[in-house]
Amino acid sequence: MGSRYDSRTTVFSPEGRLFQVEYAMQAIDNAGACVGLLAGDGVVIAAEKKATSKLLAPSKTSEKLYMIDDHVACAVAGLTSDANVLISYLRRVAQNYKLQYQEPQPLEQLIMRVCDLKQGYTQFGGQRPFGVSFLYAGWDRHYGFQLYQSNPSGNYGGWKATAIGANNQAATSLLKKEYKDDCSIEEALExxxxxxxxxxxxxxxxxxxxxxxxxxxxxxxxxxxxxVMHDDEVQELLDKIIAEEKEAEANAEAKAA
Known part of the structure; x- marks a missing residue:
């Protein structure tokens, strides 16, 4: 049924669906996972690196995490080339606002600008949706620390904790169970x-x-x-979590015995 209506982004199916947008979201589900958590004293974003070959040349650039402005960072899941276009656009918008008003742009206003652009690519012929989702972490003087998520349709929303990319449903399920409001940054990292x-x-x-x-x-x-945490900091955090999990398993086995 879908093949009759998925050749254009501008054609709705009888059920009111835009298949090209849904295909873009399915592509994102195959990308490395990204997680964002809003803590009481900051925001944590974490991402899985897919390209870990020892043959890759050392680089100072990140695969998944990007700085947009002094008060905004983001994580991406999906096509990196599409993400680069949108990140360049976000940086220009943020700098133009700072040049004009001499202050950082409010976070939601900045996200609305890029989401308007993303939505435009779903309503004109000859264009395809951007195959990338974003997690935005930032701060402004209006609402303090904030965490947002946006998808290829141009839709966005504010979150306390969320995940995008591979196995995002399992990640969201775990976040629902263990996330606590006003947790510390250390607890959010763990x-x-x-x-x-x-x-x-x-x-x-x-x-x-x-x-x-x-x-x-x-x-x-x-x-x-x-x-951005260095590898030794990440390894120390990882070792701590693995040790705690092993201790919890040992205690559970001891109780069962």
Missing amino acids: LAVKVLNKTMDSVTPSADKMEFSVLRMDKDTGKLVQH
Whole structure:
């Protein structure tokens, strides 16, 4: 039934569906998982790295995490080339606003601009939707720390915790069980590791397969700080979670015995 209505982004099926947009979302479900958690004192975004070959040349650029402005970072799941186009657009919009008003652009206003662009690509012939979803982590003086998610249709929403990419339903289920309001950044990081361990295809998770970015307010300077964790920091966090899980399993076995 769908093949009669999926050749154009502008054609609705009798059920009111746009199949090209749904296909784009299915492509995102095959990408590496990304997780975002809103903590009481910051925002944590974590992502699974797919390209981990030892033959790849060392690079300072991230595969999944990007800086948009001093107050906004994002994680992407889907086609990286599509993401690059939208990230360049977001950076231009943010800088134009700062040039005009001499202050950072409010986070939701910035996301609305890029979502308007994404929605436009679903309603004109000869164009296809962007095959990428975003998690945005940021801060502004109006609402403090915020976490948003957007998809190829141009729809977006604010979240306390959410996941995109591969196995996102399993990740969301775990977040519903274990996420707590006003948790600390340390607790959010630990939960992010647990979620990635559950969603990643790898049997042996390691630091080189994960990326973490923390957005927080520096207590000494009062300025916003974005920190992308190094591999040794990620490995230390991973070792801690694995040790806790083994201890929990041992205690459960002891109780059962």
